[in-house]
Amino acid sequence: MSxxxxxxxxxxxxxxxxxxxxxxELSTTLRxxxxxxxxxxxxxxxxxxxxxxxxxxxxxxxxxxxxxARPERTTYELTDIGRAxxxxxxxxxxxxxxxxxxxxxxxLSLIGVLPPDEVVELLTDRLAALGRSETEIQGLIDGxxxxxxxxxxxxxxxxxxxxxxxxxxxxxxxxxDPERGWAAPWVAFHQGDNP
Amino acid sequence: MSxxxxxxxxxxxxxxxxxxxxxxELSTTLRxxxxxxxxxxxxxxxxxxxxxxxxxxxxxxxxxxxxxARPERTTYELTDIGRAxxxxxxxxxxxxxxxxxxxxxxxLSLIGVLPPDEVVELLTDRLAALGRSETEIQGLIDGxxxxxxxxxxxxxxxxxxxxxxxxxxxxxxxxxDPERGWAAPWVAFHQGDNP
DNA sequence: TGGCGATTAGTTGACGCTGACTAGTCATTC
DNA sequence: GAATGACTAGTCAGCGTCAACTAATCGCCA
Numbered sequence: 001m002s003x004x005x006x007x008x009x010x011x012x013x014x015x016x017x018x019x020x021x022x023x024x025e026l027s028t029t030l031r032x033x034x035x036x037x038x039x040x041x042x043x044x045x046x047x048x049x050x051x052x053x054x055x056x057x058x059x060x061x062x063x064x065x066x067x068x069a070r071p072e073r074t075t076y077e078l079t080d081i082g083r084a085x086x087x088x089x090x091x092x093x094x095x096x097x098x099x100x101x102x103x104x105x106x107x108l109s110l111i112g113v114l115p116p117d118e119v120v121e122l123l124t125d126r127l128a129a130l131g132r133s134e135t136e137i138q139g140l141i142d143g144x145x146x147x148x149x150x151x152x153x154x155x156x157x158x159x160x161x162x163x164x165x166x167x168x169x170x171x172x173x174x175x176x177d178p179e180r181g182w183a184a185p186w187v188a189f190h191q192g193d194n195p
Numbered sequence: 196m197s198x199x200x201x202x203x204x205x206x207x208x209x210x211x212x213x214x215x216x217x218x219x220e221l222s223t224t225l226r227x228x229x230x231x232x233x234x235x236x237x238x239x240x241x242x243x244x245x246x247x248x249x250x251x252x253x254x255x256x257x258x259x260x261x262x263x264a265r266p267e268r269t270t271y272e273l274t275d276i277g278r279a280x281x282x283x284x285x286x287x288x289x290x291x292x293x294x295x296x297x298x299x300x301x302x303l304s305l306i307g308v309l310p311p312d313e314v315v316e317l318l319t320d321r322l323a324a325l326g327r328s329e330t331e332i333q334g335l336i337d338g339x340x341x342x343x344x345x346x347x348x349x350x351x352x353x354x355x356x357x358x359x360x361x362x363x364x365x366x367x368x369x370x371x372d373p374e375r376g377w378a379a380p381w382v383a384f385h386q387g388d389n390p
Numbered sequence: 391t392g393g394c395g396a397t398t399a400g401t402t403g404a405c406g407c408t409g410a411c412t413a414g415t416c417a418t419t420c
Numbered sequence: 421g422a423a424t425g426a427c428t429a430g431t432c433a434g435c436g437t438c439a440a441c442t443a444a445t446c447g448c449c450a
Contacts, residue, residue, distance in 0.1 A: 006436075007301045014305045024399050038304035040296045042438060047400060052436090073399070090309055093302035095317035097324050097359075100297055101235045106202045107288035108348035109233035110209045114285055122290035129292050153303035156362055163358040164292075167351055201406075219429050237408060242430060247406085268429070 003085055004052040010093075011039045012049055013058065013078065013086040020062050020077040023050050034140075038153045050076060058082030104164070116175055123172050130165045137161065198280055199247040205288075206234045207244055208253065208273065208281040215257045215272035218245050229335075233348045245271060253277030299359070311370055318367050325360045332356065 003009070015026055023046050030041055053059045054076065062077040078086070111119060137158045141151045198204075210221055218241045225236055248254045249271065257272040273281070306314060332353045336346045 004436085007296065007298070010301065010305060014308050017308055022399090027399090035304060038296065038300045043399095044401085044439075045437060048436075086308065090302060090305060091313070091317055093298050094306060094309070094314065095320040097321060097328065098298045101202065101233065102295055102297075103202070103288050103293045105233045105348045105351060106205065107285060108351055109230060110205060110285060111289060111347065112344060113209050113212055113281065114289070118286070119289065122286055125290040126292060133292065149307060152306065152366070153300045156300060156303055156359075159358050159362050160355060163354050164351075167354050171347070199406085217429090222429090238429095239409070239431080240407060243406070243408095 003056055003058070003089070004049060006045065006049055006052075007039055008041060008045055009049045009053055010086070010089055011035060011041075012046070012053060013082055014090070016059060016076060016078040017083065017086060020075050022065075022073040022075045023047050024073060050074075053082070058085050120172055120175055123168050123175075127165065127168050127172075130161055130168065134158065134161050134165065198251055198253065198284070199244060201240065201244055201247075202234055203236060203240055204244045204248055205281070205284055206230060206236075207241070207248060208277055209285075211254060211271065211273040212278065212281060215270050217260075217268040217270045218242050219268060245269075248277070253280050315367055315370055318363050318370075322360065322363050322367075325356055325363065329353065329356050329360065 011030065012026060015021060015029065021029070027043055027046055030036060030039070035041065050059065054061065058079060059076045059082050060079050062075045064072050064074050114122070137154050140154050141158065144151050206225065207221060210216060210224065216224070222238055222241055225231060225234070230236065245254065249256065252274060254271045254277050255274050257270045259267050259269050309317070332349050335349050336353065339346050
């Protein structure tokens with residue numbers, strides 16, 4: 001009945017607006033375009049999503065083909081309703097920020113249960129990983145000789161990663177700075193160990 | 196059996212390390228501490244999570260009480276295994292960045308299906324909302340008279356929101372700039388409409 | 391030519407999450 | 421004093437997701 005909420009469904013609509021496809025074809029297309037970096041994608045989920053979109057009337061089976069003894073492939077096309085939904089959904093995603101719960105936000109909100117020394121170590125590890133991530137993204141942007149529209153989401157990621165790097169560096173400094181005394185309110189994590 | 200993956204479970208462990216609680220008590224505590232901003236939280240899920248943690252041996256029922264004709268309240272306490280898991284889990288979250296799929300990244304990767312003019316409008320809407328979000332977070336940080344440790348996650352959010360604002364502003368400029376000609380590769384969204 | 395792994399294409403079951411529901415109690419108001 | 425709404429406390433069904441599985445075909449090497 002109602003529109004799927006899975007972002008993968010949005011990707012399906014976006015590709016079907018160009019031409020009809022069957023699930024497996026889309027699966028490989030998504031792989032080839034590196035879309036898995038921007039859209040969480042499970043091979044198995046794709047078939048569910050197609051089924052849901054069909055039931056919701058956003059797509060419709062166009063043809064069933066078969067090659068040799070392989071399983072049947074059902075090709076789907078977008079309906080007019082689907083086209084409209086694609087537009088509205090995407091417009092909503094672009095126009096209205098969604099309040100989200102990144103893992104690091106959760107971690108930060110609970111970080112008081114870890115002893116400060118260990119936090120500094122962990123943040124240093126994180127910093128290293130973030131650095132690797134930064135160069136990886138940079139490589140993707142430089143490497144793709146295509147129009148910048150196609151790497152716009154990587155540019156966004158890059159900006160966020162750099163911000164996080166700066167934040168973590170600042171955080172480490174604040175914790176270790178003997179002047180400003182960060183130490184006070186840490187919750188004892190293992191009460192039993194320091195009697 | 197295995198440890199729950201729901202971040203809410205991490206919050207449960209983090210609070211139980213301080214003192215035993217029953218689910219409803221934790222529910223109100225989370226509400227009061229504004230933790231819902233950093234940890235996705237459903238009243239109903241909490242009971243699931245307690246059950247899962249119990250089954251996994253990370254917490255253990257301590258006592259069952261009852262007031263009047265109200266339902267029973269089961270108080271849980273952390274086990275040693277739970278304490279260890281809390282530590283490892285949180286350390287992992289702090290030390291290793293997780294690859295995530297923010298809605299805006301998905302939107303950006305598919306933005307080619309919307310006509311440029313509309314994208315600019317939508318991004319302008321987004322900018323307004325991000326501005327409101329920025330002042331809201333700023334208010335939270337300034338308003339809490341407490342130790343900065345307790346608003347560290349809001350500071351992180353603030354940094355990310357500001358980065359996004361700058362990014363969106365830049366994106367609008369790039370799209371509208373007549374020199375650099377962004378227009379080329381937009382995918383016709385509604386083929387039927389412009390014959 | 392026969393055997394191994396990779397690829398093609400899709401199905402299934404278990405699990406976890408969400409939202410809605412139950413059901414009693416307290417405070418307030420008319 | 422009884423109707424209203426908010427709070428307390430917890431349960432549960434439906435649905436969506438994911439990982440694992442099936443099962444046939446193709447390429448390749450010896």
